[in-house]
Amino acid sequence: MLSASGQDRSPSIRAVGRALPPHYASQEQLIAAFREMWATRHFNLERLEDLHRAVRVGGRHLALPLEAYPPLLTFQQRNDAWIRSATELGETVVRQALDAAELTPGEVDHVFFVTVTGIATPSIDARLANRMRFREDFKRTPLFGLGCVAGAAGVARAADYLRGFPEHTAVVIAVELCSLTLQREDLSIPNIIASGLFGDGAACAVLRGAAAPGAxxxxxxxxxxxxxxxxxxxxxxxxxxxxxxxxxxxxxxxxxxxxxxxxxxxxxxxxxxxxxxxxxxxxxxxxxxxxxxxxxxxxxxxxxxxxxxxxxxxxxxxxxxxxxxxxxxxxxxxxxxxxxxxxxxxxxxxxxxxxxxxxx
Amino acid sequence: MAERELEVMTEIHRIVTEELEWKGAVEPSQDLVRDLQLDSLGLTVLAVGLENRFRIRLSEEDAQGVRTVGDLAKLVAQRVAAPVEPIPEEALP
The missing domain is CATH 3.40.47.10 (Thiolase/Chalcone synthase)
Incomplete structure (x- = not known):
């Protein structure tokens, strides 16, 4: 069993904010939107519809309205849309989480920003700093590529950091806009399954070190x-x-x-x-x-x-x-x-x- | 083996080697799951590929009697020769 002193050094999770983009589409609406594209290559569309239903997802919140996706043809167009939406959603979720934790942006010492659905340099955490006025000495750790594990890994890495800086506050921001990665021209079965399963959303966990007040x-x-x-x-x-x-x-x-x-x-x-x-x-x-x-x-x-x-x-x-x-x-x-x-x-x-x- | 079955065998070979990255041989006697190591996704990719190439539909019930590559080739060849007729509209309630 962990010693009492070991527990004393453990950071705490003060709050977790969550936000979903405003454009909701039910699974049936999404299937209807995909059908025409699927029909250009696939014969048995019912099988593909069944694959979409088998993932047991009722619907998804999308970064953009459904009709705004077809004009996005290039990686640049999709990624530019990703940067805009990720910044908006990121700000919403950080403000929500800090409010719930009764903290201000100026009290944040370290921002871990995780994503796998878009790329940006400066990373989204820098764009949030300009909007939210983090302190000039706040530390930034953008993490790209861990995929689905990054929410848990981000919390773990933030906790590692807070063991070294127990008076500090860290936020872990996860923004994923999977809809903006969709390759509509990829009609492979894995892509069709992915297009039925993944949605858009953002979350922010606020962690404080063991020596920070108000645990x-x-x-x-x-x-x-x-x-x-x-x-x-x-x-x-x-x-x-x-x-x-x-x-x-x-x-x-x-x-x-x-x-x-x-x-x-x-x-x-x-x-x-x-x-x-x-x-x-x-x-x-x-x-x-x-x-x-x-x-x-x-x-x-x-x-x-x-x-x-x-x-x-x-x-x-x-x-x-x-x-x-x-x-x-x-x-x-x-x-x-x-x-x-x-x-x-x-x-x-x-x-x-x-x-x-x-x-x- | 009938000509149509040979054509299906060729397509099965193409799908498992090109789309499913199978490196070994593909023989009629091979078990789809045990020998070709196809999982549920692999079987779906194979079924969809055959449906697209031969303009047929394969169902869950069809899968019951299919164990080997040869079983699948025979089923697809039969389905191509005698496609399931769509239900006439006037027969629908």
Whole structure:
């Protein structure tokens, strides 16, 4: 069991803000919008519609209105739209999270900005600094490429930082606009599945070091990264002239099933814990098969991942922002008691996993 | 093997080597899952490729009797020879 002094150094998660772009489209509206494009190459459109329905997503919030996507033909056009929307949504979510944490932008010492759906230099955190007036000595860590795991990994890296600077405040901003990466001309089955699963959204977690005043919220007791060797083609992007072309293997649920139990058990054992000690599971909403794999491998009660299932159903897989949405829901809707344990977990391109041990 | 089945075999070979990056041989006796190591996504890619090339529809029920590459080639060849007729509009309620 972790020593009391070890816990004293654990940063806490003060608040998690979440924001979705305003343009909602139901799954059926999206299917109708895709049908014409699919028909240019595919014969059995019902099969493709079934693939879109099988991901159990009711609809997605989109960065732009549906009719604004077809004119975006080039990577530059899509990425310019991404920068505009990511900055807007980023500002919304940081302001919301700081308000909830009762902090101001001037109190932020370190910004971790994670994304995998667009690129910008200066990165979005710099653009937010100009809008929100972070201090001139605030530190910036933009992280591109971790994909879906970056929400959990961002929190873990921010917590690592706050152990070194326990009086500081860090924010982890995840902005993912998956709709602006869609390669409409890529009519491969992996891309069609991805176009049914991934949505747009942003989240921001505010963490404070153990020596910062007014501690509240769960503490980040520890984290653990796991890298799975030789799995580069499981998930990722092929960067092509037109942007990011999705690499998505059906082996993802199998990898989860094969590894996550050993990963979680090993991690918990380091802290004298077992799965049965964990009251709150905060799982990335990878997709129905990934959530089922988590449930099966970890032998979870049917309601353990309820918030992840609800999030998947309501907004789809928001890549790195997804696990922070589930974390925010957990913080706000669960009456966690002091001393209760939680595990946040996500997986992403590498392929790899990140686990974060929380204690209320 | 009938001419049509050979044509389907050629297409199966193309899909599994070009789209699914399979490096080995493709023979009628091979089991789709065990020998060609096709997972659910791989099987879907294969089915969609055959549907597009031969303008046919394959269903869940079709999949019940299909285990090997040869089974699949035979099914597709039969479906091409006798496509499922669409239900006449006047028969619909």
């Amino acid at each position: 509240r919220g769960p503490r980040v007791v520890a984290s653990r990264s796991v890298f799975y060797p030789d799995t580069e083609r499981i998930m990722g992007w092929d960067v092509v002239d037109s942007g990011f072309k999705v690499v998505l293997s059906a082996k993802v649920p199998g990898l989860v099933k094969d590894h996550i139990r050993g990963n979680v058990d090993g991690f918990l054992a380091q802290h004298g814990l077992k799965r049965g000690d964990i009251r709150h599971w905060v799982a990335h909403t990878g997709g129905p098969k990934v959530l089922e794999a988590f449930e099966e491998a970890l032998e979870l009660a049917p309601s353990a991942l309820e918030r992840s299932w609800a999030s998947l159903r309501e907004v789809g897989n928001l890549s790195s922002a997804s696990v922070l949405f589930v974390l925010g829901e957990t913080l706000e809707s669960v009456r966690a008691q002091p001393g209760e344990w939680g595990v946040m977990m996500a997986m992403g391109p590498g392929f790899g996993a990140e686990m974060v041990l929380l204690r209320w």
